[in-house]
Amino acid sequence: MSSTKTLIFGATDAVGSAAARTAHERGAKVILASRGISKPPPIPRLTSAQEQAGGFERVQADLLDPDSVRAAVTKSGAKHAFIYAALQSTDYMRATIEALKSAGIEFVVFLSSSSIQHDKKPEERSSPIAYKHRQIEKNIADIFELQRWVTVRPGWFASNTLQWKPMIADGEVKILYPDATFDLISPEDIGRVCGAVTVGGWKAAKGKDIIYLCGPEIRSRRDAIAAIGKVLGKDLRVTAIDEDAGFEKIASHFAGAGVPESATNDAATFLINVMKGRTPGDTFTGCIFIGPAYKEGQNNILKYGGQKAATFEEWVAESRQDFV
Numbered sequence: 001m002s003s004t005k006t007l008i009f010g011a012t013d014a015v016g017s018a019a020a021r022t023a024h025e026r027g028a029k030v031i032l033a034s035r036g037i038s039k040p041p042p043i044p045r046l047t048s049a050q051e052q053a054g055g056f057e058r059v060q061a062d063l064l065d066p067d068s069v070r071a072a073v074t075k076s077g078a079k080h081a082f083i084y085a086a087l088q089s090t091d092y093m094r095a096t097i098e099a100l101k102s103a104g105i106e107f108v109v110f111l112s113s114s115s116i117q118h119d120k121k122p123e124e125r126s127s128p129i130a131y132k133h134r135q136i137e138k139n140i141a142d143i144f145e146l147q148r149w150v151t152v153r154p155g156w157f158a159s160n161t162l163q164w165k166p167m168i169a170d171g172e173v174k175i176l177y178p179d180a181t182f183d184l185i186s187p188e189d190i191g192r193v194c195g196a197v198t199v200g201g202w203k204a205a206k207g208k209d210i211i212y213l214c215g216p217e218i219r220s221r222r223d224a225i226a227a228i229g230k231v232l233g234k235d236l237r238v239t240a241i242d243e244d245a246g247f248e249k250i251a252s253h254f255a256g257a258g259v260p261e262s263a264t265n266d267a268a269t270f271l272i273n274v275m276k277g278r279t280p281g282d283t284f285t286g287c288i289f290i291g292p293a294y295k296e297g298q299n300n301i302l303k304y305g306g307q308k309a310a311t312f313e314e315w316v317a318e319s320r321q322d323f324v
Helices: 014-025 048-053 067-076 092-101 130-145 156-169 185-206 219-232 241-257 261-275 292-305 312-318
Strands: 005-008 029-034 057-060 080-084 107-111 151-155 172-175 208-213 237-241
Touching: 005 014, 005 185, 014 029, 014 080, 014 185, 029 067, 048 107, 057 067, 067 092, 080 092, 080 185, 092 130, 107 130, 107 185, 130 151, 130 261, 151 185, 151 241, 156 172, 156 219, 156 241, 172 219, 185 208, 185 292, 208 292, 219 237, 219 312, 241 261, 261 312
Parallel strands: 005 029, 005 080, 029 057, 080 107, 107 151, 151 208, 172 237
Antiparallel strands: none
């Protein structure tokens, strides 16, 4: 158990919420950072009554505004922080990371992306998402000392399937490359690991400054749709679409996820190239690794989070309301 004051960014999303709740369960004093607190946004799976009873605090801060971050750390007295990638940042969050450290943060956990392949150096044009995350990682490593930071690189979020919600309601899901495979990791599992390591610091990281996380099994997009239909009790049809239509859908998804307009096309192209002709026998598929590295990512859910990874069906059942 730890009484460390812990600042959590992004708690209004599934991963941040799980990180915040896990930090609280492990004894930390949790401060929730959000852009606005005059009308506090709800935290998934944390009611207002639970938030009050648990002694959670709120502070105003925006990862794109270093001054607000500095003020939040100073006001809260937090020593550990969990942050995510603000992809719109023009300096790859360097000023924000400097603000965290100068204001008193001693240990930081960064939610990165497994699209960064181990020792590979992603290129800005061909792999914009991986490139941006890698530059932020470099800034953290440059500003914080060794054993003062950890980056968590999860695989493909199961929640990405929520983009199919309107089509699921219609009974027909029209997608590009329905047989492309992904690991479909639960955001709750990702957040649990992030929260545990954020609170526990370097000791909880067990000597790893990069932690890969993968879902419990490789699933095709077609299989994922069938699983959603089974849980929801709906007969869903899958229709393959061409690359032009698929590109438009994927670019729209990235734009909605906060990817800067200048990078959405490159990001969509990257993902389409990943999906083309990929099978579980390839070395890289769906932004996750196959073989020993994938197994490591699977095992890390239990190793760092203390629980086995949720199956995709379990996640869909827990998220049923989000689909309907």
